[in-house]
Amino acid sequence: MRLRKLKNLDKRLEASKELIIQDGESHKGRWKFFFGNDNPVHLEIGMGKGQFIITLAQKNPNINYIGLEKEIGCLIKAAERIEARIPNLIFVHFDASNILDVFSENEVDKLYLNFSDPWPKARHEKRRLTYIDNLEKYKVILANPCDIEMKTDNIGLFEFSVESFKQAKFETIELSYDLHKDKENIITTEYEDKFTSLGNKINYIQVNYHKEAK
Numbered sequence: 543m544r545l546r547k548l549k550n551l552d553k554r555l556e557a558s559k560e561l562i563i564q565d566g567e568s569h570k571g572r573w574k575f576f577f578g579n580d581n582p583v584h585l586e587i588g589m590g591k592g593q594f595i596i597t598l599a600q601k602n603p604n605i606n607y608i609g610l611e612k613e614i615g616c617l618i619k620a621a622e623r624i625e626a627r628i629p630n631l632i633f634v635h636f637d638a639s640n641i642l643d644v645f646s647e648n649e650v651d652k653l654y655l656n657f658s659d660p661w662p663k664a665r666h667e668k669r670r671l672t673y674i675d676n677l678e679k680y681k682v683i684l685a686n687p688c689d690i691e692m693k694t695d696n697i698g699l700f701e702f703s704v705e706s707f708k709q710a711k712f713e714t715i716e717l718s719y720d721l722h723k724d725k726e727n728i729i730t731t732e733y734e735d736k737f738t739s740l741g742n743k744i745n746y747i748q749v750n751y752h753k754e755a756k
C-alpha cells in the first residue's frame with residue numbers, strides 16, 4: 543500500500559503506542575498471556591489500514607486478533623480510526639518474511655491474507671505471501687487444522703496461490719471467483735471496497751492443512 547510520508551509521524555506513533563507493538567519478537571509464544579485469556583488467536587498479514595480486522599474484532603470479542611503490517615504509516619492510520627480501545631485487538635509492526643520470529647508453533651488459530659501484494663514479475667514470486675516457503679512457515683505457527691482464508695481481485699496472484707496451496711498439500715474448503723455474488727454479509731477490506739466499486743470480481747479461497755500426529 544503506497545502512503546505519502548505521514549506528518550508528525552513520531553508524535554502520532556507515540557499516541558498509538560498502546561496499540562502498535564514494535565517488539566513482536568518478545569511476545570513469541572506468549573500471545574495468549576499478552577491478551578490475558580485462552581481465546582483463539584486470529585492473524586491478518588498485510589492488514590493495511592485495518593478496516594477488516596477492526597470490524598472482525600468488534601464483532602467477535604471472544605477471539606483475539608493480531609494485525610501484522612510492515613508499513614508503519616498504515617498502522618498509525620489504522621490505530622487512529624479506533625475511538626475506544628478494543629481489548630481483543632493488537633497491531634504488530636513487522637515484516638512477515640520473518641514470521642517465525644514472532645509466533646511459536648501452533649500459536650495462531652486462523653490466518654487471513656487479504657489483497658496481498660501480487661508481485662507480478664516471475665523473478666519476484668518468492669516475495670508473494672503465498673509462495674510455498676511462506677506456506678510452510680504458516681503451517682508451523684498455525685494450530686491443527688491450519689486454516690487460511692485469502693481474498694484478492696488479482697487473478698494472476700489467485701491462480702498462483704491456488705496452485706501453491708495444492709503443492710503444500712492444503713485442502714480446499716471453499717473457492718469462489720466472484721465472492722460478492724456467491725456470499726452475503728461479507729466483511730470487506732479497503733482494497734476490496736475500492737476494487738468492487740470499479741467492477742472487479744473478488745476471488746476467495748479457504749484452505750485447511752491437517753498436521754500429522756507426532
Ligand SMILES: C[S@@+](CC[C@H](N)C(=O)[O-])C[C@H]1O[C@@H](n2cnc3c(N)ncnc32)[C@H](O)[C@@H]1O
Pocket residue numbers: 543587588589590591610611612613616636637638639656657658659731732733734
Ligand atoms: C495491497 S495492500 C492490502 C491492504 C489490506 N489488506 C486491504 O485489503 O485493504 C497489501 C498490504 O500488505 C502489506 N505487506 C506486504 N508484504 C508484507 C509483509 N511481508 N509483511 C507485512 N505486511 C506486508 C503492505 O504493506 C500493504 O499494506
